Amino acid sequence: MKTLPLSKAFTLIEPGPVILVTTNDGQKDNIMTITWTMVLDFSASFALTTGPWNHSYAALMETKECVISLPTVDQIDTAVGIGTCSGSDTDKFEKFGLTRVKAKHVRAPLIKECLANIECRVIDTVDRYNIVILEGVAAYVDASRKEKRTIHAVGDGTFVVDGRRFDRKKMMRSKLPSGI
Amino acid sequence: MKTLPLSKAFTLIEPGPVILVTTNDGQKDNIMTITWTMVLDFSASFALTTGPWNHSYAALMETKECVISLPTVDQIDTAVGIGTCSGSDTDKFEKFGLTRVKAKHVRAPLIKECLANIECRVIDTVDRYNIVILEGVAAYVDASRKEKRTIHAVGDGTFVVDGRRFDRKKMMRSKLPSGI
Numbered sequence: 109m110k111t112l113p114l115s116k117a118f119t120l121i122e123p124g125p126v127i128l129v130t131t132n133d134g135q136k137d138n139i140m141t142i143t144w145t146m147v148l149d150f151s152a153s154f155a156l157t158t159g160p161w162n163h164s165y166a167a168l169m170e171t172k173e174c175v176i177s178l179p180t181v182d183q184i185d186t187a188v189g190i191g192t193c194s195g196s197d198t199d200k201f202e203k204f205g206l207t208r209v210k211a212k213h214v215r216a217p218l219i220k221e222c223l224a225n226i227e228c229r230v231i232d233t234v235d236r237y238n239i240v241i242l243e244g245v246a247a248y249v250d251a252s253r254k255e256k257r258t259i260h261a262v263g264d265g266t267f268v269v270d271g272r273r274f275d276r277k278k279m280m281r282s283k284l285p286s287g288i
Numbered sequence: 289m290k291t292l293p294l295s296k297a298f299t300l301i302e303p304g305p306v307i308l309v310t311t312n313d314g315q316k317d318n319i320m321t322i323t324w325t326m327v328l329d330f331s332a333s334f335a336l337t338t339g340p341w342n343h344s345y346a347a348l349m350e351t352k353e354c355v356i357s358l359p360t361v362d363q364i365d366t367a368v369g370i371g372t373c374s375g376s377d378t379d380k381f382e383k384f385g386l387t388r389v390k391a392k393h394v395r396a397p398l399i400k401e402c403l404a405n406i407e408c409r410v411i412d413t414v415d416r417y418n419i420v421i422l423e424g425v426a427a428y429v430d431a432s433r434k435e436k437r438t439i440h441a442v443g444d445g446t447f448v449v450d451g452r453r454f455d456r457k458k459m460m461r462s463k464l465p466s467g468i
Contacts, residue, residue, distance in 0.1 A: 118443050119443040122443035123304055123440035123441065123443075123448055124302075124305070143302060143327075144326050145326060146336075146337060147323075147324045148324070148418070155335065155337075155419065157327065157335075188460060192460065192463055234419070236412075237333075237335065237412075237414075238328070239335065239414070257451070260440065260450070261302055261303065263298050263299040263302035263468070264296075264299050264464065265458075265460035266453055266455050266456065266457065268303055269453075271448065271450055271451025271452070272449045272451070273442075273446055273448050273449075274361075274364055274449065276368045276445055276446065277444070277446065278445075279365075279368050279372055280368060280372065284444065288443070288445070
């Protein structure tokens with residue numbers, strides 16, 4: 109995995125992909141699938157909606173740390189599977205054949221098989237809307253990976269995969285931070 | 289445009305599409321392009337990140353009303369164009385050849401040419417993160433429209449279009465609200 113500058117981390121989340129979020133509660137690693145996310149700035153600040161209904165939530169709130177991992181279309185059944193079983197009775201790394209990679213700044217592990225990973229700290233919550241605010245502290249992309257198409261949840265049990273890409277960099281130039 | 293039950297409105301936003309947001313400040317309509325959005329519940333509550341740097345923001349905060357409109361891939365240059373000029377000196381409906389449709393509950397107009405429209409009220413803000421909380425009060429989809437592929441901004445001036453759709457309704461059944 110190659111380091112990605114934090115100034116570009118928002119480009120991993122802005123398209124709205126399904127993400128995996130790993131945590132470590134001091135004893136066990138866990139993973140949850142999250143589809144309600146939002147970019148907060150042109151860098152590495154993110155919001156996500158989650159709450160006590162996810163087993164990972166307690167570890168997330170206690171440790172204030174997690175890793176965001178990006179699955180691709182070939183991992184759709186892993187992402188859906190992780191989202192439909194519970195860390196309370198399942199070792200999801202084992203069940204889904206995923207490989208932990210030690211993170212640099214947080215105790216939650218990176219997922220080796222994913223396209224990208226972002227080490228994050230929880231810097232705030234907006235409890236009345238179950239919003240958790242994350243600040244990325246390190247980001248990585250597996251540039252050697254051939255499959256790069258991420259998955260977008262529709263919310264009705266269907267998922268849309270990345271299709272054709274359009275370049276509008278010239279039109280957008282005035283609106284983008286330099287170096288992007 | 290056909291009415292969409294509000295219980296399904298979140299499925300328009302959950303995939304993470306580029307949206308257009310219309311406002312009316314009492315005198316003029318305006319439109320902004322927004323890519324930082326998030327679903328907050330399995331119904332019609334949404335968060336978006338915006339602030340005073342958008343001309344529409346003043347009208348949004350003053351009237352506490354807007355309409356979310358969903359452009360499709362054939363409207364990518366309209367969406368990017370709207371996002372790169374300002375309502376302070378431009379009538380964007382006129383410039384981009386868009387047709388206003390009177391909304392039922394809010395003064396901001398629907399956009400006839402879009403795939404879907406959601407009439408919304410601003411119910412709260414989280415000022416420290418420039419988060420605006422919206423509650424949908426009516427939703428519509430143009431079912432007769434052939435082009436239904438929405439656009440996802442990457443944040444670097446490129447955009448990814450909806451590709452293939454995967455059905456995982458059976459796997460997801462335990463996690464979805466009934467009737468979705």
